Amino acid sequence: MAASGTEAVITVQRPTTATVLIVDDEDTTRNLCRDVVADAGLRTRTASTTEQALEILDQSPIDLVITDLRVPQLGGLELLKRIRGTYAQTAVIVLTQYGTIESAVEATRMGAADYVTKPFHVPELRNKIDRVVRSLEIDQENRVLREQLRSRPGFGGLLGVSPKMQRVYRLIEKVSQHNYPVLILGESGTGKELVARSMHFSGPRQNRPFVPVDCSALVPTLIESELFGYVKGAFTGALHSKTGLMEAAGNGTLFLDEIGDMPIDLQAKLLRALQEREIKPVGSTERVSISTRVVAATNRDLEFAVREGQFRQDLFFRLNVVQIKLPPLRERKSDIPLLVNSFLEKFSEPTGRVRTVSEDAMAQLIAYDWPGNVRELENAIERAVALGSGPILHAGDLPSNLHYGAHDRLRQTDEVLPLEELERRAIMRALRESSGDKLAAARLLGIGKTTLYRKLKQYGSESESPAPMN
Numbered sequence: 002m003a004a005s006g007t008e009a010v011i012t013v014q015r016p017t018t019a020t021v022l023i024v025d026d027e028d029t030t031r032n033l034c035r036d037v038v039a040d041a042g043l044r045t046r047t048a049s050t051t052e053q054a055l056e057i058l059d060q061s062p063i064d065l066v067i068t069d070l071r072v073p074q075l076g077g078l079e080l081l082k083r084i085r086g087t088y089a090q091t092a093v094i095v096l097t098q099y100g101t102i103e104s105a106v107e108a109t110r111m112g113a114a115d116y117v118t119k120p121f122h123v124p125e126l127r128n129k130i131d132r133v134v135r136s137l138e139i140d141q142e143n144r145v146l147r148e149q150l151r152s153r154p155g156f157g158g159l160l161g162v163s164p165k166m167q168r169v170y171r172l173i174e175k176v177s178q179h180n181y182p183v184l185i186l187g188e189s190g191t192g193k194e195l196v197a198r199s200m201h202f203s204g205p206r207q208n209r210p211f212v213p214v215d216c217s218a219l220v221p222t223l224i225e226s227e228l229f230g231y232v233k234g235a236f237t238g239a240l241h242s243k244t245g246l247m248e249a250a251g252n253g254t255l256f257l258d259e260i261g262d263m264p265i266d267l268q269a270k271l272l273r274a275l276q277e278r279e280i281k282p283v284g285s286t287e288r289v290s291i292s293t294r295v296v297a298a299t300n301r302d303l304e305f306a307v308r309e310g311q312f313r314q315d316l317f318f319r320l321n322v323v324q325i326k327l328p329p330l331r332e333r334k335s336d337i338p339l340l341v342n343s344f345l346e347k348f349s350e351p352t353g354r355v356r357t358v359s360e361d362a363m364a365q366l367i368a369y370d371w372p373g374n375v376r377e378l379e380n381a382i383e384r385a386v387a388l389g390s391g392p393i394l395h396a397g398d399l400p401s402n403l404h405y406g407a408h409d410r411l412r413q414t415d416e417v418l419p420l421e422e423l424e425r426r427a428i429m430r431a432l433r434e435s436s437g438d439k440l441a442a443a444r445l446l447g448i449g450k451t452t453l454y455r456k457l458k459q460y461g462s463e464s465e466s467p468a469p470m471n
Contacts, residue, residue: 019134020044020061024054024068024080025096030119034067034096037127043134051075058088064137065130069096069119070104078108085112090140092133096121124233128242135249139210159192159199160343161336165328169196176323177204182275184260184320185298187327188424189448190376193298194258196325201254206294209253212246217259217451224267226283229274235284247280250293260320261301261312262455272316295320302421330371330378337367340375344382345394356386361396369403372427373446380444402431402445428456 021038025031026049038045046063048054051074057063066084070077081093092114097105105116114133117126159170176183177200185193194213201211219227226235230245247255257263263271274280275295279288297320306312330337341358349356358366362385371377381400389398396403431442443453 018042018044019064019137020046021065021067021130022046022048022054022057022063024048024051024066024072024077026050026069026071026073030069030096033123034126037123038067038130041127041130041134043130049073051077051080054080055083058084058091063088063091065092065094065114065133067094067096067130070108071098078104078111081108081111081113092137094129094133124241128233128244131241132244132249135244136210136251139212139249139253159195160339161333162339163328163333163335165333166336169325169327172323172325173200173203176200176325179204180294181322182294182320183296183323183325184303185296185325185327186303187298187300188329188374188420189300189446189452190374191327191329192375193300193327194256196327197254197256197296197298200296201256206253210250211254211256212250212293213256213258214246215258217262217455218449221264221267224263225270228267228271229280229282230289231283232285235282239284242282245280245282247274247291247293248289250291252292253294255293255295257295257297259299260297261299261303261306265311265313268313268316272313272319275316275319330374334367337378338363340378341366341382344379345386348383348386354392356389357393359393359395362394362399365396365399365403370427372424372431373448376448377446400445424456428453 021043023031023034023038023045024047025034031047031049035045035047043065046057046061048057049072051072054066054068054072058066066080068077068080072080075083077095081095084091084093093108093112095105095108095113095116096119097108097116098119105113105118108116114136115129117129159166159173173196183197183200185196187193197213198211201207214227216224226243226245228245228247230243230248231239232242233239257271274291278292279290281288303312303317303321307314307317341363345356345358366378366381373380381403384400385394385398389395427446428442431445432439439453439457440450443450446453448456
């Protein structure tokens, strides 16, 4: 899961397929649980006694244990106690006989993630396994992110010492201690998601999940089911219930990236969820309480979108309790050397070759206006490292679009142009540099192809770039 606008080097790989250990002395129950776990695409191990289970736990990493409370030898509660004491990252779901709910409640108090009453329905078990595994994935990603954020210079992983970034740091430090909504504004590639992560991991929710959602990348018809979840049979293909991201975030943070691209009809449902602090899964008649903090971000002018009827005014007010505006890279060029060194360190690490940048190359990097912001700079350094032949990167190793003189750049006058016009010119220039290849232009700008198409449609410029998207 990579940040949509990287300010520092933050890379998180999705966890590998989880391994589930099933502990039950009844062959029928054990085999049924194994089939359910396998159908979910997870690896399985089985044991009929607590002794076998502990041996397996000692031998290999187990993500989730499903255990009967009456399993022979130590019993399920004692097994749970040992797992929580020795294998703290392993989650446990307990199986309990009907009429012994007290034991299940005790197991939950001792740290079990959930319980299922026997005889159980397969969809119920599958749904609880899915919820716990999703929670484990989020926890694992957050642990990695916390370590990476702590190891970066600057504030929580953000890089930059310019006065504008210092103001951003002070704002993050203040709002991280509170729970009200925050709206992060900034051009594509400025690092909006990293600001949200820094805010989360600097505050009291740092040990809770951080769940990012890219509203522009989701199919509009799927956003509602992703956010709110759904119940079995809610629509074609809903073979079992699924927990929504707003519920999965728990007491953590839900980051809604590119909130300006959310369809207008879903904005009303999101507003209700934020106001009522509850959601209704698709196809369900029951409402679920939520306690997650919502942080939103966009590169669009939401006030303009409100005037145009493309964004709800009441939702804008609800999200815009505190606003953090990220400066584009062209307005904080003093931070470029620090960013360049960070990216050099990142891309040189796999080969073990330490790279540096010559004075002429650094001058070229500082002189360029970076319409794609930090993301474009990162891409430029990655390309230079990949194609450069020596330990020192020169101007000739940089992308060709950085080599043009002042007359080829955006018009430099005392005239203050609207950001929309500057953005349009940057896109048109990237299309010219890539001979109309939209995919190449998107890469050059450091934005997604969907974003480029939306921008071209917005500017009515689709006909200016004849080459089709690859």
